[in-house]
Each structure stands twice: as C-alpha cells, then as structure tokens.
Amino acid sequence: MTISILRRNPLRVFFLVAIASVLAGGIAISQPTPGGFASGRASFAVAFQDEVARYRVMAGFVLPGEEVRFRVVEDERNRSFQLEGPDGLLLKSRAHDWVWQAPVVTGVYPVRVTCQDNGESILLNVFVLVPFSQVVNGRLNGYRIGSYPDKPLKGLDIYKPPVGFVEVTAENPNTAVSPHFTLGQFLCKQESGYPKYLVLRTRLLRKLEFVLQTINRAGIRCDQLTVMSGYRTPWYNKAIGNVQYSRHVWGGAADVYVDVDPIDGQMDDLNKDGKIDIKDAAVVYRIIDDRFSEDAWTPFVGGLGQYRVTASHGPFVHVDVRGFRARWGD
Ligand SMILES: [Ca+2]
Ligand SMILES: [Ca+2]
Known part of the structure; x- marks a missing residue:
C-alpha cells in the first residue's frame, strides 16, 4: 500500500512518516541538533549504584573492594552484552547483569559494557x-x-x-x-x-x-x-x-x-x-x-x-x- 501511495503522492508519504515519527516520539532523538552537536548518548543505558549512565562514557565512584552491580537497561531490542573490567573481580555474570568487585588500590579502572550485536559500548571510568x-x-x-x-x-x-x-x-x-x-x-x-x-x-x-x-x-x-x-x-x-x-x-x-x-x-x-x-x-x-x-x-x-x-x-x-x-x- 505504501508503495502505491508513494507513486501517487510522495509528499503525502513524507507527512505520514513524519506524523508517525512524532507519535512514536522519534523526532526528538533522530533529529540532529543544530550545528551537529554530538550528545554522546548511547542506544542503551547501564544502571549502577543509584545512577543510570546513558552516555558512551561516564564516571562512577566506589570505595576499595566495593561490590557494584551493573545492569543494562533501556535496551528496547533485548540484545546481548558483555562487561569487561579487567582489574576487578567479576562475581556474577549474566547477559545484562553483573556484580563487579572493585580493586582495593586507589585509581581509575575502565569498565566497559559492550553490545555484542554491533560493538557499541559504554565506558564507565570507575574511580576507586x-x-x-x-x-x-x-x-x-x-x-x-x-x-x-x-x-x-x-x-x-x-x-x-x-x-x-x-x-x-x-x-x-x-x-x-x-x-x-x-x-x-x-x-x-x-x-x-x-x-x-x-x-x-x-x-x-x-x-x-x-x-x-x-x-x-x-x-x-x-x-x-x-x-x-x-x-x-x-x-x-x-x-x-x-x-x-x-x-x-x-x-x-x-x-x-x-x-x-x-x-x-x-x-x-x-x-x-x-x-x-x-x-x-x-x-x-x-x-x-x-x-x-x-x-x-x-x-x-x-x-x-x-x-x-x-x-x-x-x-x-x-x-x-x-x-x-x-x-x-x-
Ligand atoms: Ca550580552
Ligand atoms: Ca567567550
């Protein structure tokens, strides 16, 4: 049906798509900000402590040896993810949910949550x-x-x-x-x-x-x-x-x-x-x-x-x- 409408009236199709996008709440996200500002938002988010990291890089702050739960949230497509935190201890690991124990030595530790479907990742720079x-x-x-x-x-x-x-x-x-x-x-x-x-x-x-x-x-x-x-x-x-x-x-x-x-x-x-x-x-x-x-x-x-x-x-x-x-x- 869309194709036949397209042949008859391409302008009408444009408006139908635009209206559908607005109804789906898609315009605000997909529309580029004037001048090309890159927000750094990811297509998913990682919840930890009482925070939600929605950006491709974000900082967290923990005590030495503290256990931190990381969870993928706001992933509409229910994709698979992996967490890499090479210097910490991974105590629990599931596709969207991990418990990581921070090292005891003061410093910054990169914890990366990566979508296995497309390689997109959120880097959490965790400061002990x-x-x-x-x-x-x-x-x-x-x-x-x-x-x-x-x-x-x-x-x-x-x-x-x-x-x-x-x-x-x-x-x-x-x-x-x-x-x-x-x-x-x-x-x-x-x-x-x-x-x-x-x-x-x-x-x-x-x-x-x-x-x-x-x-x-x-x-x-x-x-x-x-x-x-x-x-x-x-x-x-x-x-x-x-x-x-x-x-x-x-x-x-x-x-x-x-x-x-x-x-x-x-x-x-x-x-x-x-x-x-x-x-x-x-x-x-x-x-x-x-x-x-x-x-x-x-x-x-x-x-x-x-x-x-x-x-x-x-x-x-x-x-x-x-x-x-x-x-x-x-
Ligand atoms: Ca002024
Ligand atoms: Ca100035």
Whole structure:
C-alpha cells in the first residue's frame, strides 16, 4: 500500500512518516541538533549504584573492594552484552547483569559494557576512592581538605561527609568523566602539587551533559561548558568566604559558562547585545529553568543561580544536584 501511495503522492508519504515519527516520539532523538552537536548518548543505558549512565562514557565512584552491580537497561531490542573490567573481580555474570568487585588500590579502572550485536559500548571510568577516614588533621597526603561540618544541614544525608576522595595525579586529569567533561575540570582552585583530591558526583556529570544538550537544542552551539568552579575543599570554601553548606564542598555543584565564540576565558555574548553581563548568564538560566518541569529533568532537581560580573569573575550560572529545588539571582 505504501508503495502505491508513494507513486501517487510522495509528499503525502513524507507527512505520514513524519506524523508517525512524532507519535512514536522519534523526532526528538533522530533529529540532529543544530550545528551537529554530538550528545554522546548511547542506544542503551547501564544502571549502577543509584545512577543510570546513558552516555558512551561516564564516571562512577566506589570505595576499595566495593561490590557494584551493573545492569543494562533501556535496551528496547533485548540484545546481548558483555562487561569487561579487567582489574576487578567479576562475581556474577549474566547477559545484562553483573556484580563487579572493585580493586582495593586507589585509581581509575575502565569498565566497559559492550553490545555484542554491533560493538557499541559504554565506558564507565570507575574511580576507586581514598576513604574519608584517611584524612588526618584536615589533610590527605598533605593536601588541605579542612573539615566537613559535624552536623549535616537539616539532618540531610547529602550534607554528611563524603565517603572518600578521587585521587588526582599528574597522569589522570584528562580522564573523561562524561562525553564533554574531564576530571581535571572539577579540581579545587587551591594551589598545591600532586596528588590532589576531589569529590565528584555522577549525578552532577549527568546533569551537566543534559544542560549542554539542552542549550544546544535551544540554538546555542557549543561542545563544552567551562567549569569556573567545581569541587571546593571545605578549607578553600572557607578561605574564599563562601557559605559552609555550599554544594561545591560535596562535589555536587558546578559554576559554568559558555565560552566558545570567541574562546577568551569569559562568557560569550549569548544575547548579542554587545555586552558581557548577567543577561548572558540569564540566557542559560532561562533555557534550563523553562524546561525544569519536564519529566526528563526530574533526576536533576536542584539549585540554579545566575551571577553578575564582579572584579574577580565574569557572569556565570551555578547548577547543582541537591535533590530539591532552589533558585536565586533572577
Ligand atoms: Ca567567550
Ligand atoms: Ca550580552
């Protein structure tokens, strides 16, 4: 029937296909983002801890010897997969479901889940953390950490001290933690040699990727967000006079701006008014805030703030994954 319609009226077939695609929810996924932004999304996802990795590369954070369950999810075609984690111990292995025991030695371990049908894979860069208990007198191997608050804010778990720290060496700052971000971007700005330490949350990385994808779809063509401030040790956070319970101290916040045209170390003139000011931060803020009620944003509920230019920084937007809604600066 389709062929006979095609012969009679090719234009009508085009519209039928387009309508069917919309009904199937396919347009948003298959339509390229303006300017060719590559989101790095995979055609399946891997669930681990309380996260879902939907990108071809994502970071996870575990304690030495911790058992982690990885499961393939969101695979509509029920294909076969294999997991390779050469340095860990595979305790359980099925076609879509594995339990992997992390090594006890601090470092980054690549765990790759590969679709056996087409070779597509998701690389999970799993960081084995240095346990929090190794902080002595506010320092970890000489690196200043400071002290986390004794009492979590409002008794919330997210304000308890982190379980451990990623060890950043001279060799690993360029490790990909998601398609468009690397480990070193989240280092605290305090001065020191290596090793350095940081806290980072997979949920923040997922949110930053989602923000990047969303602003590209809104017409701002950029392959990266500049992270002005990622992790802050409690020591540094106090030194710069910031509030004690800043989400930066728990690795769940990033201050970011778009700096691609031109790349000059400051926010681009996104609203094209010839000035670099809070109105450019507001462009990013609005794009995120206008969509926040959509279901896809549910895992990323948290803080959003916009900041004006000061003597020490240009305009930027703060995003975090605190788990409840907060807004400021608008
Ligand atoms: Ca710029
Ligand atoms: Ca502007």
